[in-house]
Amino acid sequence: PHVMAMLIPEAWDADVTMPPEKRAFYEYHASLMEPWDGPAAVAFTDGRVIGATLDRNGLRPARYLVTKDGLLVMASETGVLPFAPGEIEYKGRLQPGKMLLVDLEQGRLVPDEEIKHELASRQPYGEWLKENQITIEALPEPARVQGSDHDTVLTRQRCFGYTDEDIRLLISPMAAAGEEAVGSMGTDTPLACLSDKPQLMFNYFKQLFAQVTNPPIDPLREKLVMSLATIMGWRRNLLAETPEHAKLVHSESPVLLPHELTALRQVPGPEHQARTLSILWPVAEGPPGLEKAVNRLCADAEKAMDDSTRLLVLSDEGVDHQQAAIPMLLAVGAVHHHLTRAGKRMRCSLIAETGEARDVHQVACLIGYGASAVCPTLAYETIRELVEKDDKLAVPYEKAVRNYKAALEKGLLKIMSKMGISVIDSYRGAEIFEAIGIGSELIEKCFAGTPSKIEGIGFQEIAQEVLTRHQQAFASAVPAEAKAPSLTDPGYYRFRRQGEMHAITPPVIKNFHSFVKTNKPEDYQAYVEALKAVRPTCLRDLFEIDRTGRTPIPLEEVEPIEEIRRRFTTAGMSLGALSPEAHECLAIAMNQIGGKSNSGEGGEDPERFHRRRNGDWPNSAIKQVAQGRFGVTAAYLATAKEIEIKMAQGAKPGEGGQLPGHKVTELIARLRKSTPGVTLISPPPHHDIYSIEDLAQLIYDLKQVNPRAKVCVKLVAEAGVGTIAAGVAKAHADIILISGHEGGTGASPLSSIKNAGSAWELGVAETHQVLMLNGLRNRVVLRADGGMKTGLDIVYAALLGAEEFNFGTIALIAAGCVYVRQCHLNTCPVGVATQDERLRGKFKGKPEYIVNFFNGVAQEVRRMMADLGVATFNELVGRVEWLRQRTVPGHPKANKLNLGRLLVNVSRGDDSQPRYNTWDRNDPPGGRRLDDSILQDAREAVNDQLPLSLSYRVKNTNRAVGTKLSGEIAYLWGEQGLGEGTIELNLQGSAGQSLGAFLSPGVKVALVGEANDYVGKGMSGGEISIRPVATHPFVAHENSIVGNTCLYGATGGRFFAAGRAGERFAVRNSGAVAVIEGTGDHCCEYMTGGKVVVLGRTGKNFGAGMTGGTAFVLDLDDAFGRNLNRELVVAERLTEDADIVLLKELIYTHLEKTESRRARDILSDWNNFQSNFWKVRPLQPVTKAPALSLAPAQEVATTKN
Incomplete structure (x- = not known):
């Protein structure tokens, strides 16, 4: 029981009702071991006792019964053994964090309260903590904290890659309101490894997230199980209990304020000895100097351990024209792994004092690669500038800084929760990221264990990017007395003519709108050429088709356009995120071409289930079942040709949807069974899917309620998605959708849009390969999603293994969207993504525009098929041997990538194994079920309402x-x-x-x-x-x-x-x-x-x-x-x-x-x-609820009437 309580503790941190001695037991043991998250129901025995415990979130079912003759039966379900009713004395369930224990020697069932009381009484844990643990919040504030150097702030901002967008779109909203900024649409800028602009190290990493095999956690509504409590110092022997184990520094947050870091450096006593290592390196050493500097840093860190340092601060302070900083993420990762390999990592905690990190993703990266705490010094100085010098923040500096810190903390909780992690100690050093475009040598040295499939840059290229920023910063420095120029706006979040490349630009939109209205082939070609002008932005832009040995055929021999179009679907976009007019327009168009539109999360008006007199059919063929289950009824599901279970969304995997209150009209509220004006937030997990077995159950349920419909499971590309997809196929899904990071959204934190999810090219390739290797490929349809725009995209996806294709943003643009990224504000100027009746009146989209677009794409696909000499589309699917990687002139970073792992032909020329779906349905085996008998017995009553x-x-x-x-x-x-x-x-x-x-x-x-x-x-x-x-x-x-x-x-x-x-x-x-x-x-x-x-x-x-x-x-x-x-x-x-x-x-x-x-x-x-x-x-019965802010606390009365 002691070990179980240590490994799988209750959620004690925020439980004010827990007895103090029990709380002290858990707090003390937190210094020995980070907790294990669920889902988990764990049985244990030592021969004397046998027991079971449940994870802190209660994510596994565990039911038990006790019979009168003393038999205990526990299983994941009830009813596993037959008992006469009179035999059963008690029926119960394991509760979150609780234990069920049988003492075999005493022959009795030991209650959880007794177990925990006995454990808490073993040692004076509370006294040990009181006498030895130091709480950083209780430390006296230092007499002097280094203030801002106003004269060099701008230069240092440039040196660390700050932009006007960072300040305007990220830091300012966080400092003003304590919340991350929300955006909409998706990302259409290049991956960091494809950008020709210098990139921060953080940008090469994408957050991983939970889907299917375990659930994300809800950091907003279930925050009582979440904790950012951080312990720093020497983590001693796991197998011993002594007062010295408590000689640690405790902080409620891993985000430190400047005075807290100063106080930490001044903590007395050898057990808390702090030392600062500079991570600067001489610019004169050039790019080769970076790796040398990293090696020196690692050696200095190990020496500091030998000198009994317990708090090791890595600092990039002091950058000047002669010295540049090692990227902090590189420094933290290198030191963390070096000390781990030396067997000295547990002797100290790493603290990052950095001007580089300023947003949530960056801080999460540092903690994920080993930092115990982060002090974003330049961000704090930037906030002071905004308050005191620029007058751009209407809150006092102290409040602004605490708001900013609170926003970082909320963002950290969200990023942890995406992976199903509740406690920051379990996230620290867990490296829950995927690298895209970093070479294996660098990975092995600094980020060992991180998946990086396509190779890429090393120390040389990183150093060059650092030095380019450094040179630009100091070349543009001006005397203090001169008027300092502002930071640049690189257009990372919105298109700027001289900024970062975007896939969707004004020329693209202009040519595209021209084509969908005229339906002229030359206009479609102009649109395609406009897209080519902005490549490469994604991995498929590095492909080219190898036509060796291919003999073209006449276009007339290629299967007709109707066969191509039925492979097209539109993405799940809810009525609520979209206006009723835009939502219906998509559905009518897709029904006309034989494709399928997707209802999104939010239900659908039953009036749309039926064809209209003019022939229009606004029924969405795909009905989505998402985490919030808004509008999901039996009738809604019964009208579907396909039911999509949305496990994750490309623009914000691991998060639930959100619809701001100003978009919840009477219609939306009626369909979603909610209150007009009240913000609707979906939970991050499906609360009936905590495992692959649970997903199989939901698929079964949906196939029972509508046996005519196929079931699709929407996943998001990440390392390991192929294994998950194999499980989904075995769970009897008919279609697996792989969405890429380019996917759109009606509302999402900007950090999620930019930093979560991987490229669909990686996800589709991996999924196809794993399904092939496991003999599952023919059971399911593989659908690709994310940034699809042309027939070439379709052909590339097909050659990688996909046979159906999902279009989101581009379909909206066909309906009239002008891509101004205001979906979340309800201010869409063309009536596509708004519920404002005045703006809805400006919607000019027509189904024929969408039809024209899909016809243009399908015809482009047919022409390419003819050129390749294939008559049917299935001949394209999985033919990776027809793809090769091309060289991009003048783009050294792109040419460092190796896409070979995407192009592995797992069939090895054996065409007897199907490369595409051949099963009509992927239904579970089995004979007649009880519900079949019920329906047969009730058939007459159902038909005649008897x-x-x-x-x-x-x-x-x-x-x-x-x-x-x-x-x-x-x-x-x-x-x-x-x-x-x-x-x-x-x-x-x-x-x-x-x-x-x-x-x-x-x-x-x-x-x-x-x-x-x-x-x-x-x-x-x-x-x-x-x-x-x-x-x-x-x-x-x-x-x-x-x-x-x-x-x-x-x-x-x-x-x-x-x-x-x-x-x-x-x-x-x-x-x-x-x-x-x-x-x-x-x-x-x-x-x-x-x-x-x-x-x-x-x-x-x-x-x-x-x-x-x-x-x-x-x-x-x-x-x-x-x-x-x-x-x-x-x-x-x-x-x-x-x-x-x-x-x-x-x-x-x-x-x-x-x-x-x-x-x-x-x-x-x-x-x-x-x-x-x-x-x-x-509290708010009818009017509105703020999008993310919490309503004021209301005390529960204690007097009885």
């Missing part, structure tokens, strides 16, 4: 019971379904996952027994009731009856269960009415509508992100106030007659449906119980 009652026994292998029936009802009868209670399903036993998922109106599911996870998820009507068998001996409201994530994304219907639920009950509920007798953590999270009654204890973080609906909670032990997340909701006693009547009616109904003893007790003593109920409602 009442029917059916009875079945169920077991935990019967998954998604009632879902296929609901899908058929939705397909035939739409949103309204059948009349209330038309079809009754009476079940007995232990139901499998997803009982009643996507339930339609008119279906009533009554289960006697118990159920697993995801009960009622996506239900849009009907009723689910669950009760234990009548002969059970246990107290139902103290026992688990359903699993985790029930009612996820429910939009309607009623739910009653006589027992407790697991974690995240009613997450994203937007319309269901539910009564439950106790819940785990995160109940009613992100709820936007509906009613939830909890007749018992809740877990932590109740109501986080709740912006709609109402909850009633019975609080008999005055604990609810400690469990409530008060940022967006308020709890109040029952005073309104309407609330009292409603609550009483729901409890009566609960009694009627479940025969609940708890409900009977409450109703029989109503006057006493009524005073113990809380009503929980949003």
Whole structure:
């Protein structure tokens, strides 16, 4: 138990209710070992005890029961073994961070509280911490802190690559409001390895992120599990416990203010000895001097360890015309790995004092490669200049600096959470990045373990980029008394004529708009030529087609344009991000050409499901299921030809969507079942996908609700995506979409747009190769996405292995978008990405413009096919041997790249193995299922809307019971379904996952027994009731009856269960009415509508992100106030007659449906119980909620009425 508590601790850092001795135990052991994140349910034994523990986030199901004769059964599901009801004494579940322990010698079950109390009492951990640990926030502020050198700020800014954009778009918003700047569209600038401008080292690294195999964490609504607490000093022997282990410096944040760094340098005592190493090198040594300087730095760092240094500060202060700085990331990575190889890394902490790092990604890189803390000195000086000298910030310097620091901290939490990491100590040194364009020699020396597939630059090229900036900075320096010129605007975020290259430029847009309106071939060619003028911006621009041995054929022999166009889809862009006019325009156009448009996250008006009298069909053929489940109903899914599960998005992988309140109109709110004017934020994870097995379950659920539709899983390119894709194929997806970092977005932090996700060329190539090697390629369609613009892009993607192609930004431009990057502001001047009625009136797009574009692309593809001598498109797919890398004149960086790993022909000439999809559907094997029998038995009742009652026994292998029936009802009868209670399903036993998922109106599911996870998820009507068998001996409201994530994304219907639920009950509920007798953590999270009654204890973080609906909670032990997340909701006693009547009616109904003893007790003593109920409602009932800011805290009253 001791080891488990150390490796997989509870989320203790923000838990103010934890006993002090238990908290001290966890805090002390944090100095020995960083915590392991989940998802994980871990069993352990030493022969004397056997036990299990769950990760701090509760991301794995773990249900157990105890029989009267002392048998304990624990598994990921309930119902794994058959027991007579009278044999069971207790049913429970493992809770986040808790343990279940059996002492085999004593023959008893040891409760978690006893285990933790015994562990916390082993040593005086609290005293050890108090006597030995130093808290940086408690250190006296130094008498003197080095101030700004105003005369050299501009020169140093230039030296470290600062631009006007950095200050205007990044630093200023962070300093003013404490938030990262938000942007829109995607990135269309070159990868750092393809840019002809000097690049910072950070720009060669892309953040990695979780998708499928584990979930991202929600740093906004579940921040109670997150921590930036940083420990610095000598990390001693892991296998010992002594007071000396606590001789460390503790900081609440890895981002240091200048006075904190100064104080750190002055901490007394040999245990905290600090030393500063300069990372400057003489400019006179030229490019060869960089590697020599790095070697000297590593040697000096090792000597400092031998001299008992415990806090090693790497500093780039002091840059002048004679000395340049080693890039801080290079310095940190080199020292970190050198000390690791020398076996001395744990003796000290690295601290970066740097003028180079100023944004979230840069700070994350430094921490990810080993820095314990970062002090961005020049950023602080820049803020002082903005406040005191330039008058560009309307907040005092102290507040501006703290805002900036807070923004960095929030950004760090978001970047950590993308990978599913909760604690900064687990992120530090984990190197969760992919390098694009860095050579293997440099990787091995400074960033060992980081994937870098295409080789690239080394010390020489990095040094040259540093020296180029250095020379430009000091060549343009002017006397202090002269008026200093401003920094340049390089157009990194927006196009500037003399700035960074962009793929989409005004000439491109002009030629493109001309073509889609005239449909003239010469205009299409002008558009293509305009694009060629800005290459290379992406990896495919380094390809050329090898026509050796290819004999052209007449164009007439190539398959017709209709066959090419059906391979085209448009990207998931929601109604909300887009105006109704633009959204419909895309759908109508794609239906005309036989392609498919994508609804995006946010639902669709049912009026659009049907063809209009003029022949237009505005139904999106692809219906997206994203993390927020907005608008996802059985009827919505039943109208799809394809259902896309969005695991990640190219412009912001690892994050959820967000729709600002000013874009949530009455229409949008109706479709999303939310409140007009209230900002809508989707959680980063799918709360029913924490593993590949969970994804397989959702795919199964969707194929049950709509057996006609194929299921697509959208992934984002990153190192290892091929392995994930192989798992997705085995999970029975029909289509795998690989999105690249060029993908667009309606709103995203700028740091995500620029720094997360990899190139689709890498992702598609890897995925195709892995699927081929595992014999899975023929099962699935591989679709490429991200920055597609021409037929040449299509051919390149096909040769790498893709057979379908997704278009986002360019399709919007065809509809009239002018690419001004204002989507998130609701100010789109052409009515494409706005809900403002006045601006929507300016929308001039027509379906024929979009059709013209796709025709032009398809014809270009056909011409290239003819030139290559192939008649059918499938002949192109996977023919990597027809590609070769070209040399780019005058571009040494691009020519250092080696794309050989993308061009590996894994079939080795064996054409017997299919290179493309040959299966019509990738459905799981198996015979007739229970739902097939249910649908057959209910066929007449469904068709003729006749009442029917059916009875079945169920077991935990019967998954998604009632879902296929609901899908058929939705397909035939739409949103309204059948009349209330038309079809009754009476079940007995232990139901499998997803009982009643996507339930339609008119279906009533009554289960006697118990159920697993995801009960009622996506239900849009009907009723689910669950009760234990009548002969059970246990107290139902103290026992688990359903699993985790029930009612996820429910939009309607009623739910009653006589027992407790697991974690995240009613997450994203937007319309269901539910009564439950106790819940785990995160109940009613992100709820936007509906009613939830909890007749018992809740877990932590109740109501986080709740912006709609109402909850009633019975609080008999005055604990609810400690469990409530008060940022967006308020709890109040029952005073309104309407609330009292409603609550009483729901409890009566609960009694009627479940025969609940708890409900009977409450109703029989109503006057006493009524005073113990809380009503929980949003603080802002109807108007608006700020996009990211948190509502003021509201104390929960403690007096009883």
